[in-house]
Amino acid sequence: MPCHDKKLEAARPELEYNENPEVDSVITSDELDSIIIKSFSPLSTVRRTPLDEDFGDDHGPLGSVCLGELVGSGGYLEFTVRAVAEKYFGYKLPERVQFRTIGRGRDFKEYILQGPGQGEKSMKFAAAYGFKNVQKIMRSISAGRCQYQYIEMMSCPGGCNNGGGQVWILIQHVCFRAWSWMWCRGSRQRWHCAQFISRRVKLRFSLSSLN
Template sequence: MQLLSSTLLSTVTSLLGLYRPYDVYHVTVMPCYDKKLEAVRDDFIFSVDSKEVTEVDSVLTTGEVLELIQSKSIDFKTLEESSLDRLLTNVDEEGHLYGVSGGSGGYAETIFHHAARALYNTEIDGPLEFKTLRNSDFREITFEVEGKPVLKFALCYGFRNLQNIVRKIKMGKCEYHFIEVMACPSGCLNGGGQIKPVQGQSAKELIQLLENVYAQDVLVSNPFDNPIVKRLYNEWLGQPGSENAKRYLHTDYHPVVKSVASQLQNW
């Protein structure tokens, strides 16, 4: 799962006339402790009106959110329901999610659909069916034209599978055009910041329960139909690959030359 770029968030809120970027305190909830380290990198600090602004001000893990709820003795079953806040939401009017069929929020399926349509003028209906290879954390899908494979994508989760992929890349024998990589086995639903198994429950049993609950009653809408994304491109970004799109949607990573651990003291 990814941090929402506050460069984009701040610009959108400014366009909507809501707030100035440095007046927004951006909190994100993640299943991974590594997102705390990611948020304090220099790559995610920008300047607005000569003021330094961090893209994400605080990162809370899902486990920490649960602890906060429990510490306040909040019972959600007794709370009055309210309508969904639809500012920058990823849910359509019928309550379907846009393009997030997997439990890690990755883009493999979306990119596969887009590549087939853009490169080979082919629309692929419905969710993709990835073929399981050596284990459930390593799956692949192939798109063929006239019997010849032209696109080959893979989902690679867990360090054991990652080591095999890295070895193939170094040997020049990796045959995939795109690989969705997650460090945690079973992906982000099994992230280090997630809730832990209760006494008598194995980690495998918990992740199976989480996967079942996550997929329950969830329908996925075509991400290309997302009206918010369409509006951003029509009114501001122009088209994929434009200068604005590269500036606000792309991220550059640089080696960390200093420890960021000391920066986490307020997190």
């Protein structure tokens, strides 16, 4: 995970079943990077092998970024919006989902999903990043005034891009080249990725009720 707070979340007693935690251990991206370097140093001596395709099918290295726009956070929020629109409202959203920004910054945004017919119910989704926006959401929930059915909250401003556990990339041009490549290729990997996710969940857990 890119976030140290996930360690605290995993240790919460509410996330246990019969004294068995849902998550045994959490390591950050930076910690994993350190483990790999210490275990396989120098990396140039490690034999190259094909990518594990168990959860990626033919999507290769883009499998982890194909759920939505290429952002640090919000991919699963967009995935949920699209899934609700198709399954419950009966229509597909365009390739780019335009979230409405609330306030001055970009750390609080919402999306209203309208029913296909006039007068039908709508659903409201939100993303709130940074403690200030998280506090606003929590206060509205406590006061019974929260108007959102689905909320994605991150304590770091900007979401996971600013996670304290992220691997620090010092060579900027390498990072830019990798991001540019993913951006050009990523537009081809969108909603259809949900199909291979559903197939894999069925295979692993035999959940025949999934569509």
